[in-house]
Amino acid sequence: MNEIEFYLAKSSKVDRVAPGDEISLSVDLVMAHDVTAPMAIREFYKIGIPSVFDHRKVLLVIDHCYPAPTVDARTNHRTMQEFGRRYGITVLSNGEGVCHQVLSEMGKLERGSILVGADSHTCTAGGYGAIGIPVGSTELAAVLATGKIDFEVPHTVGVCLKGNLPLNCSGKDVALSLLKEFGVRGLTDKAVLIFGEGVRGLTIGQRMTICNMTIETGAAIGYVSESLDMDDVDQIVTIDLNRLSPLVACPSSPGNVRPVSEVAGVPISQVVIGSCTNGRLEDIKEAARVLDGRKVAPYVNLVVVPASRRVVADAEREGLLAVLREAGAVITNPGCGPCFGAHQGLAADGDVVISTTNRNFPGRMGSRKAEIYLASPATAAASAVAGRLVEAELR
Amino acid sequence: MGFSTVIRGRVWVFADDVDTDQILPGHSMSKPPEELGKYAMSGSAIPDFPTKVKCGDIIVAGFNFGMGSSREQAPVALKQCGVALVIAKSFARIFRRNAINIGLPVMVADTTGLQNGDEIEVNLRTGSIRRLSDDWCVTGIPVSAVALETLEAGGLIEKVKRQVCGNEGRGLCSAGKDHKDH
Incomplete structure (x- = not known):
């Protein structure tokens, strides 16, 4: 067994597992956010049991649409808060940050632990050696009820x-x-x-x-x-x-990856630095190193979305946010920001965006006729200054 | 509910790598669940899909249908606007599980050759697909027994209800009765 299989076997309380085995994992932590939790809560109520499997092992985070940009979004927040009160579950509902980053800051990610999250980027926890299994709302509801998840051991x-x-x-x-x-x-x-x-x-x-x-x-x-x-x-x-060498995923697929040097020169209109992919302190620092003493190009908008409140506090203390502001960035509250196209920096027809987020599907950030390039904070920041896609020169 | 393993319907063809933002764009995810059908495939190459689709229609697609987000709103929207089945050369993992969990059948098959508007009959148990106009046939991978069981139960929640309430927690079930129908 390899290391992943070792932990899968441990969690399912068997001696050995092999690819293709159907096992049942005991879940250490369950997580959902304001886009996936409301539907999971509705499904959980349908099961009709008086409590979740263990309220201490559940965390709900309001990060996708906060502060609420629509009445519907606010309704979802309230659904989560009510569920939290009812079952004694922690709901982070004051803009603490993106669930994946907040989990890391709370020290919840232990090597070999099983995290089930109703978000596809639950795999972020793998950075700590935690096994993050992404699910949809209904499967999350089932896990809330049972504390178990059926899983086929992957190759x-x-x-x-x-x-x-x-x-x-x-x-x-x-x-x-x-x-x-x-x-x-x-x-x-x-x-x-x-x-x-x-x-x-x-x-x-x-x-x-x-x-x-x-x-x-x-x-x-x-x-x-x-x-x-x-x-x-x-x-x-x-x-x-x-x-x-610095790479970029070109429109409109994360798999359309080329060296920045090959596509350098593309004029851009908006830059997004942040998200669960690249909104940590070191990412803000990377951007600030490039932006220090420089200005964002005319007709380019730079939106910075820190991944958490702690990131904001640390970046403020280190003077990084001042550097970004001086350069012409707007800094939003921590959260998912425009990454998934709901608010805080959407793209219109003709926009060309460089973003440090994780997806550049057509329409991901708004218009299907906007083009999105995915790159590192350094590449994004250097491009914001140049007004076109360029490699950062870091010494 | 009358789930049938033989499905007959009109075809909509989509390409490879149809992502969840195409199936249900991010801005519509917070909408009340009963309105999601109005946004189905609105980020795709057929943005007016919800006004054109008819109840019982079938989506056939290329590789990796449903890649990207874990948003269950995507298969819910498809089911709500009337899509009875999605056939693709392959599916992204989370979408595939979500679809079965909410009671939307998905089947793997190479349907190259089918065109928009074709009427087909699909047998989920055998994997056979037949075009009604000319008896053109292809066989895909039959839907697994576990998935059929979930679909026939009406989705994962119904199955869990039977597990939790049937075996261990009969007494517990009445406590949550007030939520049973919503």
């Missing part, structure tokens, strides 16, 4: 990281390199196990960023190991970090 693909990142590259470029390798369906239903000496040089934040985008390859699990080598995986793909 595992190993990704061996070697070397160290160049200065102008970060976790996002590693994530994009995986998408370059596998495309948007190359790892459907597989587990991705990232290991090797290259992991040692990556911060927890970078590991989270890499795991965050494993769902974009179709993967069932994204997981970072601290082991130097790995047995019992179907195949191993090696990525030499020393040889990475």
Whole structure:
């Protein structure tokens, strides 16, 4: 068994598991947010039991639409708050930040623990070695009732990281390199196990960023190991970090990845830095290093969406937010922001957006006739200054 | 509810990699659940799909249908606007599970050759697909027994209800009775 299989076996209380086995996992933590929780709550009520399996193991986070941009969104907040009061469940409802980041800050992500989240980017927890299983609302309701989830043990693909990142590259470029390798369906239903000496040089934040985008390859699990080598995986793909260059996912698929140098020069109109992919302190710092003493180009809008309140506080203390404001950025409250096209910086027909988020599907940020490029905070910030897509020059 | 494993309907063809933002755009996710059908496929190449689709229609698509978000609103919207079945060369993991869980059948098959408006008959148990006009046939992967069981129960919640209330918690069930129908 590889490391992921070891923890799956442990959680399902069997000695061994193999790919294809149907197992039932005991869930350590259940999480949902304001887009998925209301539907899950409705389904949970239909089951008709007086309590959730363990109220201490449930966390609800209002992060997608906060403060409420519509009355419907506010209704969803209230549904969650009422459910929380009724069952003694913690509901973070004051703009604490994106669920995936907040979970990390709360110290809830232990290696080998099973997290079920009603959000596709639940895989972000793999940066800590937690096994994040993304589900929809109905399956979440079932888990709320039973504390268990049926799971088919996936085949595992190993990704061996070697070397160290160049200065102008970060976790996002590693994530994009995986998408370059596998495309948007190359790892459907597989587990991705990232290991090797290259992991040692990556911060927890970078590991989270890499795991965050494993769902974009179709993967069932994204997981970072601290082991130097790995047995019992179907195949191993090696990525030499020393040889990475800044990458960008071009419109309109996260799998349409090319070196920034190949597509440099595209004029842009809006830049978004933030989200569960790249809204952590180190991402804000990366952007601030590029923006320090410079100004956003005329007719370009820069929207910064910190991933959590703690990120805001830390960035404020370190003077980073002042640097961003001086450069011409608008800084929103922590949350999901415009990433999924509901509010706070939508794109219109003809807009060309560079975003540090995770998806650039047609219409993802508003209009289907807007184009979205996905890149690192450094690339996004440098492009905001240049008014066109460029590589950052970091020393 | 009368779930049938033989489904006959008119075809809508979609390409590879239809993502969840195309199936149900982000801005419409917060809408009340009973209104979601009005936004089905509104981010796709056929944005006026909800006004054109008829109850019982079938979507046939390429690889990786439903990639992206975990939003269950996507299959709910399809079901609500009348889509009876989605057939694709492959599905994204979360969408596939969500669809079955809410009672929308999905089946894997290569339906290259079918065109918009074709009438087909599909047998979920055998995986057979037949075009009514000329008896063109193809066989896909039969829907699994576990998935059929969920579909026949009317979705995952009905199945869980039987589990929780049938075996361990008969006494517990009455406590939540007031929520049973909503």
